[in-house]
Amino acid sequence: MNKTRLFQQKFFRTKYHEALLTMQSMNLLTIPTIKKTSYDAFISQTASSIMLRRGMTSLGKTQGKLVILGSGWAGFKLLKDIDTRHYEVIVVSPRNYFVFTPLLASSSVGTLEFRCVVEPVRRYSPKIQYYQAYADSVDIKKQTIHCTSNLNNKKDKFTIQYDTLVVAVGANSNTFGIPGVGDYALFLKDISDARKIRQRVIECFELASQPNVTKEEIPGLLHFAVVGGGPTGVEFSAELHDFITQDMARLYPDLINLVTMTVYDVAPQILGSFDQSLRDYAIKKFTRKGIQIRTGTLVEAVNERHLVIKDNGNVSYGMLVWATGLTDNPLTRAMGEYIIKDQSAKRLLTDNYFRVLSKDDGMPVNNVYAIGDCASIKDYDLPATAQVANQKAMHLRKSLTRIAKDGGSFENVKPFKFTNLGSMVYIGEQKAMVDLTSTNVKAKERGTLAWIFWRSSYFTMTISLRNKILIPMYWILTWFFGRDVSKF
Ligand SMILES: Cc1cc2nc3c(=O)[nH]c(=O)nc-3n(C[C@H](O)[C@H](O)[C@H](O)COP(=O)(O)OP(=O)(O)OC[C@H]3O[C@@H](n4cnc5c(N)ncnc54)[C@H](O)[C@@H]3O)c2cc1C
Structure with missing residues (x-):
């Protein structure tokens, strides 16, 4: 450090110390004790303390x-x-x-x-x-x-x-202007949507258990339809299937054989962005579970109780989740x-x-x-x-x-380049698929190992310590006691 700089610091230190003492006596500062510390400490003490007092947020923000x-x-x-x-x-x-x-x-x-x-x-x-x-x-x-x-x-x-x-x-979710979707379908974008879905699933089972419901009405009430065969629609169907087979089956044993689930998509295949062999694996698993996949199927309209399918007429449903496209x-x-x-x-x-x-x-x-x-x-x-x-x-x-x-200059800013880290999707019953074929690694994995990878990746990505504790805790609770079926 050169002599001039040392002199400047010494000078400012004395002046700042005097200024701080004056400000403190005028009740303008919140620093409890003022010591002769370093020049930089003086500056930061003063700035942050004045900001706290006045609730200011812009002090020293060069970029506004x-x-x-x-x-x-x-x-x-x-x-x-x-x-x-x-x-x-x-x-x-x-x-x-x-x-x-x-x-x-x-x-x-x-x-x-x-x-x-x-x-x-x-x-x-x-x-x-x-x-x-x-x-x-x-x-x-x-x-x-x-x-x-x-x-x-x-x-x-x-x-x-x-x-x-x-x-x-x-x-926003894209309804493609299909009549009735906005009024009768449920979406899965926000926590309020997740709450509505959980309530509706339980409500469908309760409605089907009512004494005056007819035998003809029950299959419709217990038909869970998902429109959209992308990762969101597939993951949701898998989670719903787990919920129904692991928890609702135990609580509503008389109804479980009447439950049906269908995934509709206008595209010729589900999970279009995944590798072909993984796609086939998912289809095989879904079919084995009894989840029907209706690809190449256009839902033309929706009313309170039915999906209107092009060339196939009306299909009753109890809950419809719309998981296709963005606008x-x-x-x-x-x-x-x-x-x-x-x-x-x-x-x-x-x-x-x-x-x-x-x-x-x-x-x-x-x-x-x-x-x-x-x-x-x-x-x-x-x-x-x-x-x-x-x-x-x-x-x-x-x-x-x-x-x-750089003082506001754009000169050294670099253009963006995306690094593809691959895709993952949960397909139910503790199985998932991991597709890294679009990356340099060229790897793909499916089954339980992929599910462990899927869970650990998302666990690592969660942000707060609070959720890092809560998430595994709920996974364990669900494992031991099942999911909560109270509707409130
Ligand atoms: C169920 C589900 C599962 C998914 N799973 C995966 C996955 O596993 N992996 C993956 O890569 N992607 C996944 N996605 C996709 C991913 O969530 C989205 O790509 C991502 O959320 C996009 O981030 P965003 O910040 O652009 O938009 P969003 O996360 O949708 O956030 C938009 C924000 O803008 C706010 N907003 C809206 N309108 C206004 C306004 N007028 N003024 C101010 N604020 C406004 C909203 O409230 C919200 O806070 C999933 C999506 C869904 C719905």
């Missing part, structure tokens, strides 16, 4: 306000890891928690309790600010976001300003007026740095990013998965830190 819309895989990963020394972080999301979607199907049948698969956003307060609200629209020129509170008795409108915006609002949500639809969208998937189109592209000139908008299911990179098609959303969020976090360190 970073607003993150959404608290799903993409938004939550970013808000959790972003360097708040550079950015004043504001999160806007209608739900104040993150949902660990790979274990949502387990929670919908009670293998896990709902609490095990959520993480509260507020855990990261006061490092970040949070508003429970929907973002309705974004004014890119004025750098403002118009929001509506999402609280029971409060639907207030308010506007917030941003310097940098990250859109991570995910996508844009209202915010990304509204942004489509001035941002280029991928026409087929209806996602916001971005460059390799996740910057959205303006409709005016096709150029990237420098301070507006889109990641996760609501966005796709131009000429770089990636699936709408948690894996992609997570990697995009990690990359964006690095880019934003780089920009902050």
Whole structure:
């Protein structure tokens, strides 16, 4: 350290010490004892203490306000890891928690309790600010976001300003405009959906047990239909089958032989993204369990009691779960007026740095990013998965830190490259499939070993220590005592 720097530090140390003592005497500081420590310690003590007193969040944030819309895989990963020394972080999301979607199907049948698969956003307060609200629209020129509170008795409108915006609002389930789906089908996107499914399964069994129900009505009530033969539909069917055969069979022995389960898909095969041999294995296992697979089948309409199948008439059902396809949500639809969208998937189109592209000139908008299911990179098609959303969020976090360190310059930011880590799917009765054929490893595994891998991978990926304790605890409880069948 040179002499001038030493002199500066000594000088400032004395001055800061005097200033701190004065501020403390004026009751402006919260530091209990002020010692002559290092220059850096003085600076950080003063700054953090003043911030605490005044509730300020932006002191020293060179990059200003970073607003993150959404608290799903993409938004939550970013808000959790972003360097708040550079950015004043504001999160806007209608739900104040993150949902660990790979274990949502387990929670919908009670293998896990709902609490095990959520993480509260507020855990990261006061490092970040949070508003429970929907973002309705974004004014890119004025750098403002118009929001509506999402609280029971409060639907207030308010506007917030941003310097940098990250859109991570995910996508909605696609009903493809099929009449009745929105009214009568259940979805599996959020914890509230999982709760509805669990209640409905139990309700179907209770309805079928009522004294005045006719024999003809029972098979319809106990027909569980799933539309969508992708990983979500297959995993849910597998979990539901476990629940019915392991728990409901014991509690409703007279009804169990009347239960049917069907997976419908308009595509010619289920699990289209998996290796052919694994697909065949899943079909064999499902068929053996008695789960019917109806591929190449179009559901034309849905009413309160029936699915209307093209060329096949009406099929009664007790519960219908719709697990097929995604479409844009209202915010990304509204942004489509001035941002280029991928026409087929209806996602916001971005460059390799996740910057959205303006409709005016096709150029990237420098301070507006889109990641996760609501966005796709131009000429770089990636699936709408948690894996992609997570990697995009990690990359964006690095880019934003780089920009902050380089004083706002974009020069050293690297383009995104996806690393495919393979796919996994649970197929029931403690069996799963792991497909790494799309990676460099070229491996695939199925059966119980794959199930152990499936469970341990997701267990490792859970975020909080609380859930790392709760999840294995519920797995063990379910193993010993079965799933809870109370309906409330
Ligand atoms: C049951 C299920 C199982 C899955 N299993 C896997 C799996 O095993 N592996 C895998 O890779 N992928 C899996 N996926 C897919 C994965 O969950 C999604 O790809 C991932 O959630 C996308 O992350 P996201 O952050 O873009 O969107 P989401 O996680 O959907 O989050 C969107 C967020 O935006 C919020 N939001 C919505 N509208 C607004 C608005 N207007 N303003 C502000 N906030 C808004 C929402 O409340 C939510 O917090 C699964 C999906 C489901 C449904």
